[in-house]
Amino acid sequence: NAGVTQTPKFQVLKTGQSMTLQCAQDMNHNSMYWYRQDPGMGLRLIYYSASEGTTDKGEVPNGYNVSRLNKREFSLRLESAAPSQTSVYFCASSPGTGTGELFFGEGSRLTVL
């Protein structure tokens, strides 16, 4: 009963390096999301995909790109990492964007030096 699986769980990068965070869900959900969580800032939406084949910007999209590879998978890419992107990243999925019931992965802790 995997739910939402994120990889990697931990990553350390140097400024300017690139990386991709992977996310997969096995619940046949239509919508998927990427959030970042920073102390005192709560959760901020980076990008979301309401359905397969669509992606939309959230509150803090700058410096990130996403790909909805298929219904199961939604990846987040940092092309040129910056220290300001040090954060914990969460992937989530839901049956649809208006339902409100999100299922979250365990998070990926990224440090950019």
Added chain:
Amino acid sequence: GNSVTQMEGPVTLSEEAFLTINCTYTATGYPSLFWYVQYPGEGLQLLLKATKADDKGSNKGFEATYRKETTSFHLEKGSVQVSDSAVYFCALSLPGNTPLVFGKGTRLSVIA
């Protein structure tokens, strides 16, 4: 715009104390309201929800009532336990293709 405001933490309580975490919202339209909980080292999980005015959501001893007249959805528990130590997020959802809107979270620490 649509937003959620929660009381700032951290909140520290002794075991068996009464808990209230305040949440108010601003929304265009008629939102559904949610409380999510994040235990240490984990992702968020849904705790309870209410989809219309005067509905009460409840789970694991926690309750919250959707008050349209005060635009509030306060979380309460009569007797907290150490295992309730977590971060609690209030959130709203509107119909259509708009993502969930979260508050900033309230950290609760319960001490024995």
